[in-house]
Amino acid sequence: MLTDRQKMILRMVVDDYVVSAEPIGSRTISKHPNLGLSAATIRNEMADLEEMGYLEQPHASAGRIPSQQGYRYYVDNLVNSDSKLSVDDFTMIKSLFTEKIDEMERVAQQTAVMLSGLTQYTGLVLGPQVYDTVLKNLQIIPLNDHSAVVIVVTSTGQVQNRTVTFPEGIAMDEVERLVGIVNHRLQGTPMYKMRSRMLEEIMHEVARSVGDYEEAIRLLDQIAPTIGLENEAKVYLGGATNMLLQPEFQDVQKVQPVLSWLEHRDRVIEALKSDGRVVQHPSVRIGIENDVKTLQDCSLITATYHVSGVPVGVIGVVGPTRMEYGRVIRLLHHVSLGLSELYSKFYNGS
């Protein structure tokens, strides 16, 4: 357990270090106005904090920097996450959400960009991915004799499409009849059940019209991914190159793996998805707390947003472990609320 004075010193070290990116010496702390202590006293306290693992020294005669454990303590005990946003931050966020954007995809992209702009770190937005969506409409629009576009509309207004080529010897009007059947019988079916429902309910119809089970299955297999749970959430990045502005990433060898990691959307998605496991909200993963080895010098802060109380997506910020935790946490909190509201309004009909 830390004394109040130690907490205060730790907080000061973190706060100072976050802006300066240079080791903090005892003199710097002692000069702080609301702390009437000499450098020597601070030195003693700092030595204790180091012994306990909250601070560390880059080398023997340097100032102290927070250890990852130090950041963790700071985040858990010294950040008051429900304090107010700065006025600038607030108006900035507000302006995004009041601006009328009718393409929902752009909202996500814009949010990522805004997060990066506000923080000078990299902004991430995952989703939205609504799990309990049901089939609203299936369309198959023939393009020519061999191919057609399959379009699936869900109850949430998500549209997915894919171009398929038909098996030989299937007549267009048969396909149309089939689409009619699907729409008739499966409208309202939850998307995650589609595959099996299609198989059991439709299969014999397909077989009858195509006259060949194997061909029917091939056709179904082509349509299925469009329909099925392949509505993998997309991830949107903003300000990936902000990483290059951070002092700790001035070495190309250091940034390269991080930027390269960000380039592979699937890995980013995975990292964001694992947000659910964490208790706090927003969730903060500092350095090695990330499963991803590449991010051991980074922190990833994430928050989920919801539609009607159900989590549908994640927003987040990646930056160096030396991060403005307090501010970023508050930002993510408010942005996630804004996004939740926006999407809820949208999905439930404005």
Add this chain to the structure above:
Amino acid sequence: MLTDRQKMILRMVVDDYVVSAEPIGSRTISKHPNLGLSAATIRNEMADLEEMGYLEQPHASAGRIPSQQGYRYYVDNLVNSDSKLSVDDFTMIKSLFTEKIDEMERVAQQTAVMLSGLTQYTGLVLGPQVYDTVLKNLQIIPLNDHSAVVIVVTSTGQVQNRTVTFPEGIAMDEVERLVGIVNHRLQGTPMYKMRSRMLEEIMHEVARSVGDYEEAIRLLDQIAPTIGLENEAKVYLGGATNMLLQPEFQDVQKVQPVLSWLEHRDRVIEALKSDGRVVQHPSVRIGIENDVKTLQDCSLITATYHVSGVPVGVIGVVGPTRMEYGRVIRLLHHVSLGLSELYSKFYNGS
């Protein structure tokens, strides 16, 4: 005009420098087997080449590196662009185009990744954007009382969608009737004419059903962008972080602007679109030849691909001016042919 010997020396300097990234000395060149000249002779020739502006010296007692003018001469006169691809390159390209990919969007992305993988530079793919597409089908799927999804399918199988909110007091069945009219009267209309055709042919119908011109226009305005030429081409990047592997970009201050430029899709699109102005094919823009100041230490090589002889998109590679021009040009040439074939097959019905 350069003598044959000078050409040969220039070629050697470029070829060597491209792989080593270190200034090339006279001794290095004189050691070349099929050139029986002493270092001293080479020195004289190099001094001449420098005087003419094809070579330059980083500092007085260093070897020579090609100037941008040198690269230009190399590209214009010393590259035989129709020589063969290496076997590895060929099989690599082949494998992408034989692999069956039914999502057309993924083809573009995969191509960008492949280009970056083959070259260690950054791969770019723009498009495809087919201008003479005609309307195949318009669908409006209602989601709830106030909003619906507008879906437009073009003859090329491109699908665009957008969520719209309806003006107050418009009945769903009226909308449906309207969609019927659009499909009936405007199917086959070129997309770029849609806006005006809709206005002139449909307007009175809309007005009749909605009973109010102003509301009708608002509705139309919401639908129009989905339908109209807003099918702006998308750009796909691959291997942006490859820039960080290049020796000339080991300095973060140097790469940052370039990567940042790549992050803004609109600027990249613009740069790729201006490909059309250039005569050669593939087009090569070296350093300051780029309109974009940010790219003054980079070269951008682009090639167009076609559907039925009409250019529909651009592929390209960005890297440092020290680039394997010959190989990249050949690669782009072949990849653009492959893409053209693939898309032509697709759009014209396989």
Add this chain to the structure above:
DNA sequence: AATTAGCACTCGACGCATTTGAGTGCTAAC
């Protein structure tokens, strides 16, 4: 006239020693 050997010269890169100064730990006094 073209080529080449020879040589003095240039200049960045590298290694090494020196200096500097911010910051520490410890001890003794308050």
Add this chain to the structure above:
DNA sequence: GTTAGCACTCAAATGCGTCGAGTGCTAATT
């Protein structure tokens, strides 16, 4: 418990000599 004082440490900056790749020029060679 706090603080002043002081010796100590160590990275970073600075200066200096060496090294060597590479040049330009001149004179000899073909």
